[in-house]
Amino acid sequence: MTRRCEKRRSCGEFVRALYKLADESAAEPKQDHFDDVPPEGSLAQSVRWAADSGIVNGYGNGKFGPDDPVTREQMAAMLYRNAQTGETKKPAEDGSPPLRG
Numbered sequence: 001m002t003r004r005c006e007k008r009r010s011c012g013e014f015v016r017a018l019y020k021l022a023d024e025s026a027a028e029p030k031q032d033h034f035d036d037v038p039p040e041g042s043l044a045q046s047v048r049w050a051a052d053s054g055i056v057n058g059y060g061n062g063k064f065g066p067d068d069p070v071t072r073e074q075m076a077a078m079l080y081r082n083a084q085t086g087e088t089k090k091p092a093e094d095g096s097p098p099l100r101g
Contacts, residue, residue, distance in 0.1 A: 008069040008070075009069070009070050010066060010067050010068060010069060010070060011056075011064065011065055011066055011067075011068050011069075011070045011074065012037075012043050012046075012047065012064075012066030012067065013070070014070045014074075014075060014078065015043075015046050015047055015050045015055070015056060015066075015078070016042060016043060016046040018046075018050065018055065018078060018079075018082050019045070019046035019049050019050065021082075022049070022082070022085075032044070032048060033047070033048065033051040033052075033058065033064070034047065034051070034058050034062060034063060034064035035062045035063060036062075036063050036064055036065065036066065037064050037066055043066060047064055047066065050078070053081075053082075053085050054081055054084075054085070055078050055081040055082050055085065056078060056081075
């Protein structure tokens with residue numbers, strides 16, 4: 001049986017979820033990287049952290065596309081890069097082990 005998500009997640013939502021899993025106090029995001037991400041709020045902080053950590057690169061034209069649907073390929077790439085950073089330390093709510101590189 002295949003289970004499908006009812007709602008497609010955006011790139012911004014996915015990055016925000018990764019940021020929540022990370023040790024948020026470990027590093028303060030340094031600078032804004034993308035023109036299409038508002039400079040304030042939790043999305044901005046999440047995207048700055050992901051860019052500073054090398055998890056996201058955007059589209060290469062100063063755009064991140066926070067409202068664009070995230071593809072499986074993008075999720076896989078972000079999960080892989082996130083695991084390489086070693087910053088995801090919080091165990092999941094269900095007791096499964098944390099993601100680590």
